[in-house]
Structure formats: C-alpha cells, structure tokens
Amino acid sequence: MARRRDVGPPKTGPEEKDVLLGFLDYLRAAVIAKTEGLGEPAVRTPGVPSGTNLLGLVKHLTHVERHWVLGERTTRWAATFRPEPEETAAEIVAAYRETAARVNAAVADADPAEVRWTLTHLIEETARHAGHADILRELIDGATGR
Structure with missing residues (x-):
C-alpha cells in the first residue's frame, strides 16, 4: 500500500x-496523479455501481x-x-x-470579473472529482495522498 505525503495548498x-488558476492547476495535478502508476485495466476499474472510474473522471473534467x-x-x-475502448490512458x-x-x-487576458464564476465552478467541479479519484485509487491499490 503506497502512502504519499500530502501537500498543502499551492503558492499563487x-x-x-x-x-x-493556481488552485485549479493544483487540483488538476491531483486528479492526474491518481492515474499515475496504474496500467490497464486498473485505470478503468469502476469502484462503485455507477461505473465511475479514474480515466472516466479525467475525460469528464476535460469536457x-x-x-x-x-x-x-x-x-x-x-x-x-x-x-x-480505443482511447488510451495516455x-x-x-x-x-x-x-x-x-x-x-483563454482566461489569461480576461477581466477577473468576467471569469470569476466560471473559474470558481471549475475549481468546485475538479475538487469534487478529485475526492472521487482519491477514493477510487485507494480502492484499487491502497494508494493515498496526493
């Protein structure tokens, strides 16, 4: 069972x-980290009856x-x-x-007021699924931490 040291919030x-963007990047990296070191079919292994799996979470967040x-x-x-099936994890x-x-x-030159809600929504959505990824990875091989 791998236990990674947890890391604190990002410096921004x-x-x-x-x-x-600092927090969004931090959460994106956490989601991706949950797929690292897993081969097929583990990265596609559903951990719950709905079929949710690590690779599916990454694909969803992309969309x-x-x-x-x-x-x-x-x-x-x-x-x-x-x-x-033909899409690889990589x-x-x-x-x-x-x-x-x-x-x-796209948001680099945008007015903060124009992108505030959208970025906050992306942070919320990514954090929610990062938590799902934490649980799925622990169910697969016991790995915890970021």
Whole structure:
C-alpha cells in the first residue's frame, strides 16, 4: 500500500486570477496523479455501481473545461464519464493537460470579473472529482495522498 505525503495548498500570485488558476492547476495535478502508476485495466476499474472510474473522471473534467471556457458544448454529460475502448490512458490524460493549457491561456487576458464564476465552478467541479479519484485509487491499490 503506497502512502504519499500530502501537500498543502499551492503558492499563487497576488492577483485574483493567479489564485483561482493556481488552485485549479493544483487540483488538476491531483486528479492526474491518481492515474499515475496504474496500467490497464486498473485505470478503468469502476469502484462503485455507477461505473465511475479514474480515466472516466479525467475525460469528464476535460469536457467540463472545454464546455465552460472553450465553448465546445456538451449535451450528453453521462457519456463524458465513459472512456472508449480505443482511447488510451495516455491520450486521455494528454487531452486533459492540453485542454488545461488552452483554458489557462483563454482566461489569461480576461477581466477577473468576467471569469470569476466560471473559474470558481471549475475549481468546485475538479475538487469534487478529485475526492472521487482519491477514493477510487485507494480502492484499487491502497494508494493515498496526493
């Protein structure tokens, strides 16, 4: 059973967007970390009757960010939790990282008042699913911590 040392909140810049993006990046990294070191099929292993799995959480969060910031509308939210058999873990994680970079760039020049609600929503959504990922990973191999 692997136990990682937990880490405290991120250090951020002084501006509002620095704080919001700092916490969002911190949570994104926590979600991705839960997939690291797991091969197939463990990364797809559902831990609960709904079928929720680590890779599905990453895929869902990618769609959430694309929807709310990049304007890529999603209508079938339940489908965003289901990785396709041909999608690899590496591809899904890479898509999440690429989306995060695009989102960060999109909000870099935005007025904080215009993106405050959206960034707060992304933090809430990512934190919620990071907690799910913590539990799923512990159920898979006992790993805990960030």
